Amino acid sequence: EAGVAQSPRYKIIEKRQSVAFWCNPISGHATLYWYQQILGQGPKLLIQFQNNGVVDDSQLPKDRFSAERLKGVDSTLKIQPAKLEDSAVYLCASRRAGATYNEQFFGPGTRLTVL
Amino acid sequence: GESVGLHLPTLSVQEGDNSIINCAYSNSASDYFIWYKQESGKGPQFIIDIRSNMDKRQGQRVTVLLNKTVKHLSLQIAATQPGDSAVYFCAENASGTYKYIFGTGTRLKVLA
Numbered sequence: 001e002a003g004v005a006q007s008p009r010y011k012i013i014e015k016r017q018s019v020a021f022w023c024n025p026i027s028g029h030a031t032l033y034w035y036q037q038i039l040g041q042g043p044k045l046l047i048q049f050q051n052n053g054v055v056d057d058s059q060l061p062k063d064r065f066s067a068e069r070l071k072g073v074d075s076t077l078k079i080q081p082a083k084l085e086d087s088a089v090y091l092c093a094s095r096r097a098g099a100t101y102n103e104q105f106f107g108p109g110t111r112l113t114v115l
Numbered sequence: 116g117e118s119v120g121l122h123l124p125t126l127s128v129q130e131g132d133n134s135i136i137n138c139a140y141s142n143s144a145s146d147y148f149i150w151y152k153q154e155s156g157k158g159p160q161f162i163i164d165i166r167s168n169m170d171k172r173q174g175q176r177v178t179v180l181l182n183k184t185v186k187h188l189s190l191q192i193a194a195t196q197p198g199d200s201a202v203y204f205c206a207e208n209a210s211g212t213y214k215y216i217f218g219t220g221t222r223l224k225v226l227a
Contacts, residue, residue, distance in 0.1 A: 004158070040220075042204045043204075045214060048214060056212075056214055106159050110156055111195060
């Protein structure tokens with residue numbers, strides 16, 4: 001079974017530029033998560049999707065961050081415009097419907113550096 | 116690959132010794148807890164979990180202890196190996212939310 005795929009793996013941009021990350025979850029997984037992991041910290045949930053609907057986006061900075069999962073499969077996370085403090089690893093995770101709590105699988109992440 | 120734990124607390128242990136990694140959680144309503152292992156350049160990987168109706172659970176070379184009175188978790192790794200070198204996070208989950216809140220993590224270094 002293929003794992004969660006993310007691209008790009010690395011991205012370097014200047015502040016005020018825009019950037020987008022892509023996630024392809026494990027086939028058949030209805031739940032998709034985006035996390036932000038700042039260096040030296042644990043992952044922080046940004047948004048959770050169930051199919052193509054948003055379950056929780058309470059910690060998403062909506063003035064600059066947006067995410068979508070139009071067909072309930074792939075997802076994109078966008079930052080516009082980026083700030084220095086957005087430098088972090090952005091992790092995508094997925095979980096199948098009806099799975100137990102521990103069945104959340106993470107992708108390798110996209111490391112963003114904002115200069 | 117880059118390290119995810121440059122500024123994290125670090126635990127250094129000799130190969131073959133036992134490791135104990137501690138975690139304090141924040142929400143007394145949390146009823147499910149997971150330990151994750153994160154190697155450099157990779158996403159977190161599930162190690163072991165425990166529900167709040169238990170105080171101990173054992174896996175292969177790993178044991179998780181839960182003390183709900185003081186909201187404390189620990190991960191014990193027996194006979195620590197070089198491959199155990201990584202950053203370890205605990206995560207808590209409040210019933211029915213499928214929303215995981217991660218702790219700050221501990222970097223484990225295994226010395227040969």
